Amino acid sequence: MEKKAAGEWAKGVVANMARDPKGNDRAQIMAVAAGEADIAVANTYYLALMLSGNKGPEQQEAAKKVKAFFPNQNDRGTHMNISCAALVKGAPNKANAIALVDFLLSPEAQEHFTNNTFEFPMIAGVSPSPLVVNNLGLDFKQDLTTSVSSYGAKQADALEVMTAAGWK
Amino acid sequence: MFSSKFNIWFLSSLLISLLVIIPILTVSLSFFEDTSRYFDILKKTFLFEYIFNSLSLLVGVLILTFFLGVGSAYVVSFYKFPGVNFFKWALILSFAIPPYIYAYSLFAFFDNYGTAFTILKSLFGEGEYNKSIPKFDGMFGLILSISFSLYAYVYILARSSFLYQSQNLIDLGKNLGFSKFKSFYSIILPAARPAIVAGLSLVAMETLAEFGAVDFFSVNTLTTGIYNAWITFDDLAFANRISFFLLLFIFILFLTENLSRKKARYHLDTKGGFKQKEKIKLSRTNSFFAFLFCFLLFFLSFLFPLGQMLYWTIKFPENFFDINIINLFLNTLYLVVLSSLALIIFALISNYGNRVSRNKTLNFLSTLSISGYAIPGVILAVAFITFIAWFDENIIKSLGFLSIKKLFIGSILGLVIVYFVRFYSLAFNGIKSGYEKINISVDESAYLLGYSKRKTFLNIHVPYLRNSLLFVIILISLEIIRELPITLVLRPFNFETFATTAYISASEDMLEAAAVPSLFLILIAAFFITITSNYILKENNG
Numbered sequence: 001m002e003k004k005a006a007g008e009w010a011k012g013v014v015a016n017m018a019r020d021p022k023g024n025d026r027a028q029i030m031a032v033a034a035g036e037a038d039i040a041v042a043n044t045y046y047l048a049l050m051l052s053g054n055k056g057p058e059q060q061e062a063a064k065k066v067k068a069f070f071p072n073q074n075d076r077g078t079h080m081n082i083s084c085a086a087l088v089k090g091a092p093n094k095a096n097a098i099a100l101v102d103f104l105l106s107p108e109a110q111e112h113f114t115n116n117t118f119e120f121p122m123i124a125g126v127s128p129s130p131l132v133v134n135n136l137g138l139d140f141k142q143d144l145t146t147s148v149s150s151y152g153a154k155q156a157d158a159l160e161v162m163t164a165a166g167w168k
Numbered sequence: 169m170f171s172s173k174f175n176i177w178f179l180s181s182l183l184i185s186l187l188v189i190i191p192i193l194t195v196s197l198s199f200f201e202d203t204s205r206y207f208d209i210l211k212k213t214f215l216f217e218y219i220f221n222s223l224s225l226l227v228g229v230l231i232l233t234f235f236l237g238v239g240s241a242y243v244v245s246f247y248k249f250p251g252v253n254f255f256k257w258a259l260i261l262s263f264a265i266p267p268y269i270y271a272y273s274l275f276a277f278f279d280n281y282g283t284a285f286t287i288l289k290s291l292f293g294e295g296e297y298n299k300s301i302p303k304f305d306g307m308f309g310l311i312l313s314i315s316f317s318l319y320a321y322v323y324i325l326a327r328s329s330f331l332y333q334s335q336n337l338i339d340l341g342k343n344l345g346f347s348k349f350k351s352f353y354s355i356i357l358p359a360a361r362p363a364i365v366a367g368l369s370l371v372a373m374e375t376l377a378e379f380g381a382v383d384f385f386s387v388n389t390l391t392t393g394i395y396n397a398w399i400t401f402d403d404l405a406f407a408n409r410i411s412f413f414l415l416l417f418i419f420i421l422f423l424t425e426n427l428s429r430k431k432a433r434y435h436l437d438t439k440g441g442f443k444q445k446e447k448i449k450l451s452r453t454n455s456f457f458a459f460l461f462c463f464l465l466f467f468l469s470f471l472f473p474l475g476q477m478l479y480w481t482i483k484f485p486e487n488f489f490d491i492n493i494i495n496l497f498l499n500t501l502y503l504v505v506l507s508s509l510a511l512i513i514f515a516l517i518s519n520y521g522n523r524v525s526r527n528k529t530l531n532f533l534s535t536l537s538i539s540g541y542a543i544p545g546v547i548l549a550v551a552f553i554t555f556i557a558w559f560d561e562n563i564i565k566s567l568g569f570l571s572i573k574k575l576f577i578g579s580i581l582g583l584v585i586v587y588f589v590r591f592y593s594l595a596f597n598g599i600k601s602g603y604e605k606i607n608i609s610v611d612e613s614a615y616l617l618g619y620s621k622r623k624t625f626l627n628i629h630v631p632y633l634r635n636s637l638l639f640v641i642i643l644i645s646l647e648i649i650r651e652l653p654i655t656l657v658l659r660p661f662n663f664e665t666f667a668t669t670a671y672i673s674a675s676e677d678m679l680e681a682a683a684v685p686s687l688f689l690i691l692i693a694a695f696f697i698t699i700t701s702n703y704i705l706k707e708n709n710g
Contacts, residue, residue: 020306022306022385025677031280034298054486058281058286159401160209
């Protein structure tokens with residue numbers, strides 16, 4: 001039943017596409033800036049990357065023409081992608097691996113992440129890059145009801161639904 | 169009867185033939201295995217599209233490479249105009265640009281806020297240029313990328329055929345009062361047909377096997393279908409079933425080419441009747457057009473992608489320090505050395521065997537063993553993984569041995585084995601053409617002087633073959649440095665080449681960072697092409 005509803009939704013999205021899917025995140029943002037489409041789905045940190053000017057003045061200019069929008073605010077909130085570290089079962093150097101993950105979660109490492117990749121921090125006490133705070137804002141609701149572990153379990157179904165809907 | 173045939177030549181040819189047969193068998197046997205539900209879903213949705221796209225791509229590329237390759241070969245072989253000696257050589261530099269780097273360049277230049285936008289903005293100031301800049305992507309961009317990268321196959325073969333066309337043939341056209349176009353159309357072109365068809369069929373194989381550019385432009389073809397079935401659907405049997413359709417395509421292509429060749433007979437009149445052709449001097453206007461055509465082709469096929477990658481390397485210099493170029497170079501060199509060694513040793517043994525034994529079975533095996541080049545890299549890699557996994561599970565483990573998977577999958581050994589299958593024909597044919605120049609009487613004289621077979625081989629054949637061996641090594645280097653799908657699938661963890669680094673940057677939305685490895689790849693490949701250009705163009709060795 002859920003799958004059927006998702007299938008209908010996927011078909012609707014495909015029917016509304018402004019062009020055949022092509023390019024990565026920044027290409028979507030630039031297509032919106034160039035007026036090819038009204039909205040696009042992209043990771044927010046690419047918008048911040050473009051705003052930073054690290055990818056040239058043209059992309060900075062394009063990013064200024066686009067605004068971030070966080071959907072689903074009246075419901076469970078916006079989905080957020082996670083960048084995660086995991087330990088392989090039976091890993092030979094367990095202690096060192098855990099030490100590495102601990103380091104990655106230290107304020108020092110997290111600040112490096114937020115200021116260079118423009119992603120959101122994983123720990124309290126570290127602020128996102130000013131570019132993110134000032135341009136995207138932090139005033140949005142994050143989806144905390146859907147458990148991360150369900151992503152993998154539902155991936156096969158999701159692919160099936162999208163393929164059947166003709167999503168390229 | 170068998171014992172006399174069963175020697176080292178036989179064994180080595182048999183071994184390589186087996187290596188070629190394994191992927192074909194693995195692919196065919198996938199129909200007896202279970203696949204996930206995706207195969208049924210795909211059959212209803214995209215399978216037809218995969219096939220249709222592969223076919224459209226093939227037709228588009230063949231038409232464009234025909235015009236570019238034959239056109240440039242004709243102009244360069246028959247006419248005298250400023251720069252002709254330069255273009256004759258410069259037009260093969262396009263080989264240094266793999267289709268995927270061409271695709272990156274097209275995208276970088278023409279997409280929204282790309283290089284074209286920057287140029288227009290700096291010329292005319294602020295403006296909404298994005299909408300008026302044409303977009304060369306999707307199927308059309310793909311056809312351009314592959315054609316500009318591969319037309320040189322047709323150019324080289326057509327040119328060498330034109331060069332050896334006798335002056336008499338051209339005089340015949342004149343005597344019959346034919347116009348230039350009619351001479352070309354009804355005399356020159358038909359006489360060069362076998363060479364052109366051979367060039368086009370090489371282009372066709374490469375087009376059907378192309379992965380990087382197809383993936384970059386998100387055109388769903390059979391090749392990307394195979395890769396996605398494996399990567400996203402995690403379904404090897406399904407990947408192998410798609411491979412089967414692609415192999416079927418290639419097989420039909422093979423047959424068509426063979427049949428078309430057999431129907432016609434051609435005479436290469438080199439004795440007596442051969443008169444060195446005199447190049448025709450063109451009028452001023454025509455000279456200008458000939459020059460313009462060659463220059464545009466050289467510009468579009470080589471200078472444009474080189475320039476775009478160079479521009480990005482300079483514009484984003486931080487990327488230059490992010491990758492370890494020396495490391496990538498050493499990795500590539502390592503693969504080249506190992507593969508060349510293996511390929512040359514086996515190709516020498518097989519060729520020597522063919523020369524001294526003239527056994528029909530051996531000849532057949534040799535033919536079979538070189539057909540691995542026709543199997544696309546993606547298929548070879550995925551079938552190799554499937555086979556090793558099966559062999560490990562059903563044979564090794566049931567015999568109680570330790571798993572051998574790690575030895576072959578994600579290892580240099582596995583990578584070199586699959587390169588071997590794909591590039592064996594290069595080594596075999598390269599050495600074969602070298603051998604054909606050593607008259608058999610040389611061997612007989614050696615035997616008369618009391619040389620053993622081994623001594624004849626080591627002291628006479630190998631020194632004679634030195635140039636051929638060098639040429640083979642460079643060809644292998646060129647292939648390996650540009651190779652993408654096999655390396656991508658089978659490389660060890662954290663082991664990168666220029667090609668995989670460029671690919672990964674491009675697929676992770678860091679296209680600017682792909683410029684540095686691409687630039688180095690182009691420069692190294694161009695260097696190899698330059699030092700062997702005489703050999704490739706067959707200037708000195710008729």
